Amino acid sequence: MAEPVFAPWTDPEAKPLIQFRNVTKRFGDFTAIDDLTLDIYEREFFALLGPSGCGKTTMMRMLAGFETPTEGHILLNGQQIDTVPPNKRAVNMMFQSYALFPHLTVFDNIAFGLRREGKDKDFIQARVDEMLRLTRLSKFAKRKPHQISGGQRQRVALARSLAKAPKLLLLDEPLGALDKKLREETQFELMDIQEKTGTTFVIVTHDQEEAMTVASRVAVMDEGRIVQVATPDVIYEAPNSVYVADFIGDVNLIRGVAKARTAAPQATPAPKPVPEPATEAAQPALNRDPRPEPNAMGAWLHDNLLKPILGERPEDDAPKALPAPSPEETAKAKPAAAPDIPEGGLSIDWVDGQPALIAANGDAALDGKKVVLALRPEKLSIGKDRPDAPNVLRGKVIDIGYLGNISTYHVELTDGTKVKAQVANTRRISRRNITWEDDVWLGFTATAGIVLEDEA
DSSP: OOOOOOOGGGOTTOOOSEEEEEEEEEETTEEEEEEEEEEEOTTOEEEEEOOTTSSHHHHHHHHHTSSOOSEEEEEETTEEOTTSOGGGSSEEEEOTTOOOOTTSOHHHHHHHHHHHTTOOHHHHHHHHHHHHHHTTOGGGTTSOGGGSOHHHHHHHHHHHHHHTOOSEEEEESTTTTSOHHHHHHHHHHHHHHHHHHOOEEEEEESOHHHHHHHOSEEEEEETTEEEEEEOHHHHHHSOSSHHHHHHSSOOEEEEEEEEEOOSOOOOOOOOOOOOOOHHHHTSOGGGSOSSOOOOHHHHHHIIIIIHHHHOOOOOOSSOOOOOOOOHHHHHHOOOOOOOOOOSSSEEEEOSTTSOOEEETTSOGGGTTSEEEEEEOGGGOEEESSOOSSSEEEEEEEEEEEEOSSEEEEEEEETTSOEEEEEEEOOSSSOOOOOOTTOEEEEEEOTTSSEEEEOOO
């Protein structure tokens, strides 16, 4: 039986473990946190994400008890903790530097906090052994910090933080000292340990990929305020502002003016076949030249498209032609279908001389306003042939980034706008037919992007 999705923030009956209520923190004239209200739930892995100076570390220090709110209150399990000293809170903090004692063994580092609390020897032994097993450090118990790797030291710091079974664990850039590959591996270890222990984790990071990987929810911060709180997929696919769209991952931002759409465009009918001369169609088959001859449509295709390749078409004194299509054949002919574009949404006039972009998922309330169409690079197709898509752009490749699993193409459009398109490298070795300076077509669906009000 499948387990229910963990999403207590959608349950109106769920009670938050941590509550920020109109919290403001000032340092002199500088406001680090500005009227912040936020709920964090039990067993949640919550990420505070933002650039340097946005207030995320100040938020964490207030949770730990190292700073006191200037205004507002912080509650833990319904109890106000604004004035509770750090050592009296059911909160532990893991620092970026790990702060291990170099003269103590791994075992003694993990046991340090329990000994300070006066726990008995048997309890300490059992608890430390449990933490060693959880973090896969049992065989390193007698080593000292300088005798183990950076990733192992990180796990020692985590084990020490969890040994006292806190209700809340705060992690301040915990993986910043690790190399990329080890950091990626440790992210999944953190998630596994958090799930096994059931402890609520709050992590501060400026690494977008890290926050998106480990967190159940992400809070994007800017200048002391939380701009958006949502699950990683919502933050990425449905940002609520240009700031969030631009901060999270790669994005193309196309500015223009929105106009409400009321209906989808009609399909473009196929050209009607030109009827053949009746006298020629009525000639007996025995009197015809056995060589195949084109009908009027074939002649038109030759004269207009194929003539530069095949040369002139020979003409006889008495030109011959195949019979005109029968009514049954004509009935079977299908008109050329227009791209599948849902009704409604918005069209966006973005540059003179170019067709408007269609955003069928755009809010009609933005009609007449300046907007930004946010398009993730992987949503754009790229090729040398014009795609059958609702939105089509023409440009030239000016740069290519090969990242192994994907290739990123930087394309300059005809008006000078630069956009990115990404293609997954699904084959181990493949001959790519797009290179620098190539003229290319970009295409995307009517729901590929999100329309946001222009903040500029």
